[in-house]
Amino acid sequence: MSDLDMILEKTVRSYGRRQIQAGHALMIVMAREIPYPIGEVWSAIADRDRLGQWVALPEGDLRRGGSYTLPDGSHGTILRCDGPRLLTVSWAREANSVAEVEFHLTGEDGSTRFELRYASVRKGFAVTAAPGAGLWTGGAGWEYFLDVLEEYLAGRIPEEPPGIQFEIESEGALADLFEARNQRWRQTADDFDQEHIP
Template sequence: MMSEEKSALTQTERTFGRRQIQAGHALMMLISRAIPHPIGEVWAAVTDPDRLEQYVGRPEGDLRRGGTYELPDGTRGDILRCDPPRMLTLSVQRPGGHSAELELHLTAEDSRTRIDLKYASVRKGFVLIDAASGEWAAGPGWEFFLDSLSDFLNGENPEEPLGIIGWRTFEGEQLGLYQARNAEWEKVKADWDHEHEATPGPS
């Protein structure tokens, strides 16, 4: 029987690409996962402030296309696109000045929903753990967001919303999963870098 950690690692597809965002030409990571809930329920969970409050943190602001939002941890940005129930695109400004863009694309698959989460940033090293900064690594960090979304849809509410806690509070199996996911992202990033390394010019 597959272990819980192995199952958690294999349920997610991880890839990279490039994307033009407001801050410039950015590296983009893509997480794809299927969630066993209808698309309407998933869309409500990622856009309704009352629901987001329970597992991420309550967004405040002018919550409509063209409006702005801010989360309790100080993350803020613009709502660039909102096409219910399939597409949500946000600019993301982290405390400390890091600029990025997040896009959620939902696709109905019978009674399930496929989520393609795209996160692009011009900041180097944003995907992987940086022990010096202690910030969430975007790769494993956004996977934990999808975990929290799934748990919420399954009726399991966390003791503290994900946006309030930091990965340094993890221990035991949770910390092991965070580190294992980071290792998977390291492999994918190394493969992508190798495939896209600059071709040497003529000597």
């Protein structure tokens, strides 16, 4: 198995449907085993200062029912916060429809199963139709988020937190990884569509 295949196999990908505040949504689900205790993983995603070290420093009323903003203009509301197992936020960027991002954590034997669920009513958010478009999509983009989280937990703190990025270089190792992941998400989407043909 190649190094790229090993990276691709770290994530279990699936689709589903979910009712969110914006309406009946398509949901992408990615799960990964992260070799750190649940409390440490929870702190990395729920503690304002730690989140600012590896993503971006949020501002706002950071408690259930409160609202937040990120430096790139992303914003939303904290819908559920049941530490250290569940965090759900609404999430919007620019003129896009409001989506929901949910993090499920399950601890076992000193490691954490991390499941990210991203639900949106926006069409075509999960994969790109044309390779090399230079834009992150829901599937490959949120997998990059998991990569940065794992790097942070391993002690590799970025000099400049990347934020929630949606543009990538058109060439290079990161672009190749993005396209390989995007292809996996296309296959996952095709399988889901086949299962749900009327």
